[in-house]
Amino acid sequence: MDFALTAEQKLIVEATRRFTEQELMPYEEKVERSGQVPSGLVEQIRSRSIAAGIYAANMPTELGGGGLDPLTLALVERELGAASYALQYIVARPSNILRACQGDQIERYLLPTVRGDRVECLAMSEPDAGSDLRGMKCSAVRDGDSYIINGTKHFISHADLSDYVILFAATGEESGSRRRKKITAFLIDNGTPGYEVQPGYQAVSNRGYHNFVLNFDDCRVSSSAVLGEEHQGFAIANQWLGSTRLQVAAVCLGRARRALHLATEWAVDRTQFGRPIGKFQGVSFKLADMQTRYEAAELLTLRAAWKDGQGTMTDTDAAMAKLYASEMCQFVTDEAIQIFGGMGLMDELPLERLWRDTRVDRIWDGTSEIQRHIISRNLLRPLEKDRP
Numbered sequence: 001m002d003f004a005l006t007a008e009q010k011l012i013v014e015a016t017r018r019f020t021e022q023e024l025m026p027y028e029e030k031v032e033r034s035g036q037v038p039s040g041l042v043e044q045i046r047s048r049s050i051a052a053g054i055y056a057a058n059m060p061t062e063l064g065g066g067g068l069d070p071l072t073l074a075l076v077e078r079e080l081g082a083a084s085y086a087l088q089y090i091v092a093r094p095s096n097i098l099r100a101c102q103g104d105q106i107e108r109y110l111l112p113t114v115r116g117d118r119v120e121c122l123a124m125s126e127p128d129a130g131s132d133l134r135g136m137k138c139s140a141v142r143d144g145d146s147y148i149i150n151g152t153k154h155f156i157s158h159a160d161l162s163d164y165v166i167l168f169a170a171t172g173e174e175s176g177s178r179r180r181k182k183i184t185a186f187l188i189d190n191g192t193p194g195y196e197v198q199p200g201y202q203a204v205s206n207r208g209y210h211n212f213v214l215n216f217d218d219c220r221v222s223s224s225a226v227l228g229e230e231h232q233g234f235a236i237a238n239q240w241l242g243s244t245r246l247q248v249a250a251v252c253l254g255r256a257r258r259a260l261h262l263a264t265e266w267a268v269d270r271t272q273f274g275r276p277i278g279k280f281q282g283v284s285f286k287l288a289d290m291q292t293r294y295e296a297a298e299l300l301t302l303r304a305a306w307k308d309g310q311g312t313m314t315d316t317d318a319a320m321a322k323l324y325a326s327e328m329c330q331f332v333t334d335e336a337i338q339i340f341g342g343m344g345l346m347d348e349l350p351l352e353r354l355w356r357d358t359r360v361d362r363i364w365d366g367t368s369e370i371q372r373h374i375i376s377r378n379l380l381r382p383l384e385k386d387r388p
C-alpha cells in the first residue's frame with residue numbers, strides 16, 4: 001500500500017492549512033465570546049474561500065465545484081477541522097444529496113448552491129424521531145399536483161443562514177408489522193407560506209453555529225419540489241450518508257491534532273518539581289496514547305475515503321471512521337486539558353472549546369451507538385441468515 005500524498009495533494013493541504021490559519025482562526029475568539037458570526041465575516045469567508053478554490057470542493061467540476069476526490073477532500077476537511085466549526089462550515093461543502101436535483105431544480109438550487117449564491121440546510125430530525133428517522137411524524141400528503149406538509153423539525157443547523165431547506169417528510173407507510181415510514185425529500189424555499197423558522201436551543205458545542213426549529217403548518221408545495229423520486233428520500237440520504245460521516249471524522253482529526261500539538265508544547269514548556277512535566281511518565285504516556293489513537297483514527301478515515309474514491313467504501317467503513325475519530329477526538333481533547341491542568345479549562349486557550357465542540361460529533365450524523373449498531377449488524381447478519 002502506498003500512503004504517500006501526491007505533489008498536488010500536498011499543495012492543496014498546505015493551501016488549506018494557510019487559509020485556516022489566516023482566514024478562520026483569527027476570528028475564533030470573537031465568535032466564541034459573542035456567540036455570533038458577524039454577517040460581514042460570513043460574506044468574507046465565503047468569498048475568500050471561493051477565490052481560494054476550496055468552496056464546494058466536494059462537488060464535481062462540471063457543476064462548478066472543486067471536483068476533489070474523496071481522499072483529497074478528507075485531507076481538506078482535516079485542515080479546516082482545526083478551526084472553530086462556526087467558521088469553517090462557511091467554507092461550504094454543499095450536501096451531496098443535491099446531486100439528485102433534476103430539471104429546473106438544477107438551475108434553482110444545485111448550481112447557485114455550488115456557486116455560493118444560495119445556502120441550504122437539511123432537516124431530518126424531529127422531537128420524537130432522531131436515530132429512528134423512519135419513525136418521523138412530519139408528513140407530506142399528496143393533494144392533486146401538490147403536497148401539504150405538516151410537522152416540526154428540530155436541531156436544524158444554520159437555518160438562519162440558509163435560503164432553502166432539504167426537508168425529509170413521511171409520504172406513506174411500509175406494509176408489515178414495523179410500519180416504517182416511506183420518506184420523500186423536498187426542496188422548500190424560505191418564505192413559502194406555512195413554513196416558519198424559529199430559534200432552537202443553545203448547544204454547549206460550536207457556539208456561533210446555531211440550530212433551529214422548523215414548523216410546517218399546512219405548507220403547500222408543488223410536486224416539482226420533490227428531490228429525487230417520491231418515497232425514495234431515505235435511499236437518497238443513505239447514499240450520501242457515508243461521505244457526511246467521513247466529513248465528521250476528518251474534522252475530528254484536525255481538531256485533535258491541534259489539541260495534541262498544544263499539549264505537547266505545554267509538556268515541554270511547563271515546569272513543576274523543577275522539571276518539564278513531559279519528563280513525568282504520567283504526562284508523557286498520555287501524549288503517547290493520544291498520538292497513537294490519532295494515527296489510528298487518521299488511518300481509518302483516510303482509508304475509508306480512499307475506498308470511497310474506488311467505489312468500494314461500505315457503510316461499515318464510514319461508521320468505523322466516524323465512531324473512532326469522534327471518540328478519539330473526545331479523548332485527545334480531554335487529555336490535553338488534563339496536561340494543561342487548570343489552565344486547560346480557561347477560555348484564554350482554545351482547548352476547552354475544542355473539547356466542548358467535539359462533544360456533538362459523537363451525536364450528530366448518527367450517534368456512536370448507531371455507528372456500533374451498523375458495524376455489528378454487518379458482522380452478525382450474514383451468519384444469522386444461515387442459522388435456523
Ligand SMILES: Cc1cc2nc3c(=O)[nH]c(=O)nc-3n(C[C@H](O)[C@H](O)[C@H](O)COP(=O)(O)OP(=O)(O)OC[C@H]3O[C@@H](n4cnc5c(N)ncnc54)[C@H](O)[C@@H]3O)c2cc1C
Pocket residue numbers: 121122123124125129130131132154155156157158203211360363364365366367368369370373
Ligand atoms: C447541535 C446539533 C445540530 C444538529 N443539526 C442537525 C441538522 O442540521 N439536521 C438534522 O436533521 N439533524 C440535526 N441534528 C440531529 C442529530 O442528527 C440527532 O441529535 C441525532 O441523530 C440523535 O438523535 P436524538 O438526539 O433524537 O437522540 P435519540 O435518537 O433519542 O437517542 C438517544 C440515545 O439513545 C441511543 N439510541 C437510540 N437508538 C438506539 C439503538 N437502536 N441502539 C442503541 N442506542 C440507541 C442514542 O445513541 C442516544 O444515546 C443536530 C443535533 C445537534 C445536537
